[in-house]
Amino acid sequence: MKVLILGGGGREHALAWKLRQSPRVTEVFCAPGNGGISQVVTCIPIALREIDRLIAFAKEHEIGLTVVGPDDALAAGMVDRFVAAGLRIFGPTQAAARLESSKVFAKEFMQRHGIPTARSGHFTNSSEARAFAAGMGLPVVIKADGLALGKGVIIAETRAEAEEAIRQIMDERKFGDAGRAVVIEEFLEGPECSIHALVDGTSALLFPSAQDHKRALDNDQGLNTGGMGTYSPAPQLTAELEAFVRTEVLDRFLAGIKAEGLAYSGMLFPGLILTKTGPKVLEFNCRFGDPETQVLLARLEDDLLELLEATIDGTLARQSPRWKAGSAVCVIAASGGYPEAYEADKLISGLDRASEDSVVFHAGTRLAVDGVHTAGGRVLGVTATGATLGEARDQAYKALREIHFEGMHFRRDIAVKGLAC
Ligand SMILES: Nc1ncnc2c1ncn2[C@@H]1O[C@H](COP(=O)(O)OP(=O)(O)O)[C@@H](O)[C@H]1O
Ligand SMILES: [Mg+2]
Incomplete structure (x- = not known):
């Protein structure tokens, strides 16, 4: 069977890497993919908003299964469109994906069905939102209703911060239509x-x-x-x-x-x-x-x-899949400046040596004539397995030490909390 993966990050690289190992998969395509994915499967330069072109590609190449990576493609109705075109696709429909694309919808769903969640209110009117937030303890959590690239949640430590967050999300529409409504939630503590x-x-x-x-x-x-x-x-x-x-x-x-x-x-x-x-x-x-x-x-x-x-x-x-005993650890190497404005187009060295005992999943990379260049904030996810968490962690960091690009930074304490358990 031929498989098409939609997306171009580390997640999609991992999906491509794993699906390529399936004895029943004959060929894997990825749209749009990235530099690392293009080294293992065929990448096709079609953006995820070009749903008609993706459908035409899937038909022409007799794709037996399409797998959707990112949330915004689901929210845009990718699955509905593929299904309507008679194509097999993995992922929820637009209506079901509202559980992610609308935090108001998700909270109401949780409340209706007794799923434990933080106490909250939700509002489409900013003065009502401000009045509700004023009655909550501090810190208080303000969330834009819609998808906001992971930036739509503000933990306000003071009343002024809460008011400012509501103003930016609802009145200024800092995240566009994602701010048509907000969820205001009690702050929870714990891992x-x-x-x-x-x-x-x-x-x-x-x-x-x-x-x-x-x-x-x-x-x-x-x-x-x-x-x-x-x-x-x-x-x-x-x-x-x-x-x-x-x-x-x-x-x-x-x-x-x-x-x-x-x-x-x-x-x-x-x-x-x-x-x-x-x-x-x-x-x-x-x-x-x-x-x-x-x-x-x-x-x-x-x-x-x-x-x-x-x-x-x-x-x-x-189904009852088997999982490797032991642990796996993935450490992200990011571009200088990330998560704020970052530098790109830096040549990456050491990828071959790092790949000897680990798997290097690419996120923001592209292939150039002289090798792999950085092309995003999160660049690589160096992933290793081991009999224990400590072994997996040592292996991932050992591989990461082989990799260099200008401005590269990474956390040195990934999985440390797990070691303490
Ligand atoms: N009620 C809460 N109490 C404490 N922290 C929260 C609360 N809600 C969200 N957060 C923090 O904000 C982060 C992002 O919130 P989340 O609801 O996961 O939205 P998103 O991933 O869409 O940005 C969480 O991972 C958590 O660290
Ligand atoms: Mg989250």
């Missing part, structure tokens, strides 16, 4: 953790736990980023907490979509905070996480194609 589960409409298949590092600098300092590194499993998510997540989050989610006739099919990736009173859902993501996918797929022993097809066919209950 963050995410889970991934394939959902086929009637059952959910839980993946191992993984933990991201959102802040740019060591010890969770600095600005928020798309994610600076991951490890799996995350020992914070004990068997007891995992059982809680199954019953209080996934089972209730399944009951909720059934009750509402919401045909959800795809990956569900809720973000959680493990508070003293139990796990609470911060948000639903409706796709594979980036860089969580890198560590999860590094640990998956079995054929990913089988799992994706079972999700579409509604036969997930029959």
